[in-house]
Amino acid sequence: MNNFIQEIVDTCKLPFGEISKDFKIIWIGIGSLYICNYRKLVDYNTDRIVISTAYGAIEVVGDNLVLRQINKGEMIVSGEIISISRGGVNGKKEKSK
Template sequence: MPRKKKIAKKKKNSEKPKVSLKEKMSELFELPKDVVLNVPKLTMVGNGDLLIENFKGIIEYDSDRIRINTNCGIIKITGTGLGIREITSEDLMVNGNITCLEFLR
């Protein structure tokens, strides 16, 4: 009897990433994702004030660049005259002339 060869199907790169159970539950019960998934929440007013909630620590701090560590990557803020106006265990307020905001993984 001839043997049949199994053909493995490759996953397409265009497939959507799997959604976690926590993410599904937050959507189902309409809970805020920043609380349930412990992801950062950014609130920006114009280009002068930026509030970051749920951060882990400060990696780099200079008057033209600030890098903040979070659970899902690094937030890089560039501009001029940057400073940390307020910092607590839950949130961080950056002020100055913000010209660029990047998310690095």
């Protein structure tokens, strides 16, 4: 597993096997993410995207974020991605259980 994926796994406090079965976040180039198997797009603006998953909300923070492609259960996000974290819908970080 590469360092980027390991960082996401560690940040979200989820076992890699569970992530690979449920949702995936794949870095596909400079400033682009491929996200699949999410449940719902909860919040979107140019500096923050929140999606819901089986394990809670995942927050992507950045600048000039754009949904380049969005289909049922998958999307491509482009922009200057600053962080990916497990976050609440109202900007509050969820506590890990």
